[in-house]
Amino acid sequence: MTTKEAVMASLNTIAVPGIPRSVVEMNLVRDIAINDHRVDVKLAAAAINKDTQDALKSQIEQMWGRLDGVTSIGVTFEEIGPIEVNNITNVIAIMSGKGGVGKSLVSGLTAIALRRQGFSVGILDADITGPSIPKMFGLNKIPEGSDNGFLPVISKTGIEVMSLNLLLPDENEAVIWRGPVIGKAIAQFWEEVLWGQLDYLIIDLPPGTADAPLTVLQRLPVAGIIIVSSPQDLATMIVKKAVSMAKLMNKTIIGVVENMSYLYVREIDKKIELFGSSKGQEMARAAGAPLIAQIPIDPELARLCDQGDIESYSSQDIERLGKFIAKTELNFPEGSLECKSCGNKCSH
Amino acid sequence: MTTKEAVMASLNTIAVPGIPRSVVEMNLVRDIAINDHRVDVKLAAAAINKDTQDALKSQIEQMWGRLDGVTSIGVTFEEIGPIEVNNITNVIAIMSGKGGVGKSLVSGLTAIALRRQGFSVGILDADITGPSIPKMFGLNKIPEGSDNGFLPVISKTGIEVMSLNLLLPDENEAVIWRGPVIGKAIAQFWEEVLWGQLDYLIIDLPPGTADAPLTVLQRLPVAGIIIVSSPQDLATMIVKKAVSMAKLMNKTIIGVVENMSYLYVREIDKKIELFGSSKGQEMARAAGAPLIAQIPIDPELARLCDQGDIESYSSQDIERLGKFIAKTELNFPEGSLECKSCGNKCSH
Numbered sequence: 287m288t289t290k291e292a293v294m295a296s297l298n299t300i301a302v303p304g305i306p307r308s309v310v311e312m313n314l315v316r317d318i319a320i321n322d323h324r325v326d327v328k329l330a331a332a333a334i335n336k337d338t339q340d341a342l343k344s345q346i347e348q349m350w351g352r353l354d355g356v357t358s359i360g361v362t363f364e365e366i367g368p369i370e371v372n373n374i375t376n377v378i379a380i381m382s383g384k385g386g387v388g389k390s391l392v393s394g395l396t397a398i399a400l401r402r403q404g405f406s407v408g409i410l411d412a413d414i415t416g417p418s419i420p421k422m423f424g425l426n427k428i429p430e431g432s433d434n435g436f437l438p439v440i441s442k443t444g445i446e447v448m449s450l451n452l453l454l455p456d457e458n459e460a461v462i463w464r465g466p467v468i469g470k471a472i473a474q475f476w477e478e479v480l481w482g483q484l485d486y487l488i489i490d491l492p493p494g495t496a497d498a499p500l501t502v503l504q505r506l507p508v509a510g511i512i513i514v515s516s517p518q519d520l521a522t523m524i525v526k527k528a529v530s531m532a533k534l535m536n537k538t539i540i541g542v543v544e545n546m547s548y549l550y551v552r553e554i555d556k557k558i559e560l561f562g563s564s565k566g567q568e569m570a571r572a573a574g575a576p577l578i579a580q581i582p583i584d585p586e587l588a589r590l591c592d593q594g595d596i597e598s599y600s601s602q603d604i605e606r607l608g609k610f611i612a613k614t615e616l617n618f619p620e621g622s623l624e625c626k627s628c629g630n631k632c633s634h
Numbered sequence: 635m636t637t638k639e640a641v642m643a644s645l646n647t648i649a650v651p652g653i654p655r656s657v658v659e660m661n662l663v664r665d666i667a668i669n670d671h672r673v674d675v676k677l678a679a680a681a682i683n684k685d686t687q688d689a690l691k692s693q694i695e696q697m698w699g700r701l702d703g704v705t706s707i708g709v710t711f712e713e714i715g716p717i718e719v720n721n722i723t724n725v726i727a728i729m730s731g732k733g734g735v736g737k738s739l740v741s742g743l744t745a746i747a748l749r750r751q752g753f754s755v756g757i758l759d760a761d762i763t764g765p766s767i768p769k770m771f772g773l774n775k776i777p778e779g780s781d782n783g784f785l786p787v788i789s790k791t792g793i794e795v796m797s798l799n800l801l802l803p804d805e806n807e808a809v810i811w812r813g814p815v816i817g818k819a820i821a822q823f824w825e826e827v828l829w830g831q832l833d834y835l836i837i838d839l840p841p842g843t844a845d846a847p848l849t850v851l852q853r854l855p856v857a858g859i860i861i862v863s864s865p866q867d868l869a870t871m872i873v874k875k876a877v878s879m880a881k882l883m884n885k886t887i888i889g890v891v892e893n894m895s896y897l898y899v900r901e902i903d904k905k906i907e908l909f910g911s912s913k914g915q916e917m918a919r920a921a922g923a924p925l926i927a928q929i930p931i932d933p934e935l936a937r938l939c940d941q942g943d944i945e946s947y948s949s950q951d952i953e954r955l956g957k958f959i960a961k962t963e964l965n966f967p968e969g970s971l972e973c974k975s976c977g978n979k980c981s982h
Contacts, residue, residue: 496762496811527808
């Protein structure tokens, strides 16, 4: 006779069309019932349209031959939304207050670093009017979906991405929305995108301390914030506003990343501090959190971002960033007593 | 006997306390009546508090000795708001969509360049959540005001500045406001700040295409937009969103400024294109406007900005920028048939 575990293992080989992640990884499996030689599988319909449902149904029905003593498999779909299906262990917001210091870059590199360590990772691009993530990752596929939600688009290395730019007919088109509409779009990315089972969801916030960060910090279970800064005094002042917002909203800052710290000119073997001397330690003190990384200006990195190939970049800084976050205890969002992953006070 | 012209010339020596500009330059003079040996001056009370009114009154009353055949001067104040007093010839918005490409820098340098050519200039810092202008200009004085409005703060070289950071008790404090409140603050900076008579008001917009640019482009008589970009493809894409917004709203783009075009390393006499090769011409084509300037990365400029001493910077690019704007015909905002300065179709 077969077991639920064996059925799950088989289901884990069934990929959701258009996404190289299985129905198990997308957390779609709601119930498995085994009665004699019959197995019944109930899946969530979240964001899965009728065609995809039919395709999954027929694939799963044909799975019976692989299961010991099973002669037939029934598949039903339950009409529930992504928010009831998603199971995201750690939500991390990348914030700076100041524009152009490299929030999207740090969001991308953080996701890549965690992915390289084997975690399942998604990026929610909350910069609705200036979304950079799809371009960096070379993504231009339109997200699929149903009445019930959207599927994320998957990057080359398997990172789930949702961004308003993926939903626009032309990436150069302006999104001229007032703040509350922007807040609503971000809430939809949280509630109506099928993220499935994720170890980390990275939220790329826009500059400023207005609607977008406010919505994210109020409505999403953000477990930790990474503050991105640059060495210029001027930037530091604005970034401190983001720190002050995070503190006002009782959020944990897990670390500070300084971007554009210096430029290394090989010809003269010299580090040039283009934007002044590092303010990394000063920012770390202001944030009450460690300085995790100092990322230099690297023309090669700029080139890879422009080519949509950020995932082929590697550096020691990025590795350190990933390791630091992976070893940080994040499972307990401020005020919560339960691990978001398993419901207990644990280090899941 | 004296003349209105002679009275005006005398009034032009009476500075508004706290501002090194005269009651004439602030456009406060509403009426001058000459009857025999008596002159009556009516001033607007806009943003001028009771103490300042008393000080001005007493200074002006004592002016009689300087006026031919005048034995007494009467001064009255009319309770009207700044919006009725302000007379601004050209409103120019600095826009980019993308954060951190240097909007504030270009706003500051444009104001400085025009000021050096002898124009009266103001900067309205519309970046409510990330205001950089006061720090760049080394300004931290709290704006004075009355129930009727605020006075701008004046920079070392006489540029009028209004920014939310001047109104905060601590510059690091976050302004956590939803979009419509931000829009309202910008409208107040336009309606309730006594800008007086200005040749140019430069509006430093925040990143994005949401509330702040929307409010400015809808409610303020913007005569032209300068688009700021950087060479990175990623930035170009977002900046094109700003171009698309400007076009959708029927605004004239007067030119494109590319910032961070290159870094000149003196030791090896080489220009390094840190963020890829210039996209200036491409942006100019997309904007349908000329490429006015390409500003290199200059650590000296970053240092001056951090020290609040941007006004002591000079370069050929900046000079060219000022000359270009000064010779651009701007007096006729889209859809208007009247010169904003004199009410006629002219090149005032």
